[in-house]
Amino acid sequence: METAYLIETVIKIVVILLVFSALAGIGTYFERKVLAFMQRRLGPMNVGPYGMLQFGADAIKLFTKEDIIPTNVVSPIFKIAPVITVSTAFIAAAAIPFLPSFTLFGYEVHPIIADINIGILYILGVMGIGLYGPLLGGMASANKFSLLSAARSAVVFISYEVVAGLSILAPIMLVGSLSLIDFNNYQIENGWIILSQPVAFLMFWIAAFAETGRTPFHLIANDHEIIDGFGTEYSGMRWGLFYIGEYANMFFISFVISLLFLGGFGDGSVIGAFLFLGKVAFFFFCFLWARAAWPDVRPDQLMWLCWKVLMPIAVINIIITGVVIMEG
């Protein structure tokens, strides 16, 4: 029994690693295509039919590029920073159920690596550590733009973390558990949480944009202000790791939002599973959509938004939820 469990877990880890590394690559393709169509361009067209092999070409380029360590950088930290970003993104995925459990050759598979009882807390915590990648990488780079980006990543960190935490507190009070499986099962009986907690949903969504560092909160690596921020001095696969981490994070947070607020995979039927993937795809699309439509805010505006607007609303939301639960 023990061995079977061990083998199953290892296989699941490998599958998730491979699938999401590949999805990160395909995600860049979709991002470029969606942005291009929205801006009335064509996007990648020349590698493969409709440019579909473009991410393969990019991967070959990243893998074969020289790995440059500049002279004045703090080299151990500089080298480890991308690994922090990408590994925390994948470690966080351990508590996410990607599909309902299904039976394969008479063996029941649970597509979740570890159904721990503090699931959502664990995910948010580990994803939060992911920001150490840009922070350490930026500070170790011996580059002023990277340093600015490191400072900004600290700003982003202290801003969104409080909103993300407070906004999911109300749904957690409703469900009474931190496990994402319990969230899913709660929503089978009581309807989607977005209906009872729309404010919490909106705020968590906003925090997700800050968490993944996407437009309109794309401050950490804002190309037109601070070059590539923490990524300025990186080249080759180390830079590629940052990229994979960013995209994997986008996918994982899309999974989390769908599970927390939009009913997850429902009762575990095939239709529910496909609907679940559809919801995830929608949230991923929204990341790209917002990038095409909206400008970026300044770091101080992000702090203003999170501390002076969203946090009070989140607290009020918690109080109202508490009162309603007490009455009911």
Add this chain to the structure above:
Amino acid sequence: MKNEQFNDRNISNDYFKVDIADYPTTDWGKFKCALDRTFKLELLVGLWVVLREMFKFNTHTVKYPEEKMPIGPRYRAVHEMKRLWESDTERCIGCGLCEKICISNCIRIDTKIDENSRKEVSEYSINLGRCIFCGYCAEVCPELAIVHGGEYENASDQREHFVMYEDMLTPLDKMKAGTQSEFEGFGAITPHEEERVKKTPLAY
């Protein structure tokens, strides 16, 4: 694609000023502005616009190597040497004005007296690595001999990329077919010139 749309310099009269209010300065005004922006859902307008464009799929990309933009007649690319329409001989009279005016000193011209005791251009080259395509040579040429063509794909594997007289000169067979295109850029005769020419007033 046709040139007309690019040559039309007539600016339409439908320009109008966008009605933008000043930024609020009072605290109450700022608060109201923030509320307005939140609840009027202005952000969704931006989202809608890009989504609409995506579904319209009305791309304006020119797939460059397969498709090319038309080039305006005043475009200044690699030079051409024209021939006379009447006799098919070279227009260049070897006056050397182009060499003189070239501000980056990239034209080199040499002349000699040929067997008919006429001035003949023996050497003529333009160093395209130095040419800044200012168009002075075409402007100063009294014969409209050296002009700018439309050939802009002149990548080379070395910086000193020359173009010689023979390469610039309109080939004779093209001349015989009557397909030499007249230069319409700066310094050329403008259209409808004949209507605008006035007789020299000799009355006084």
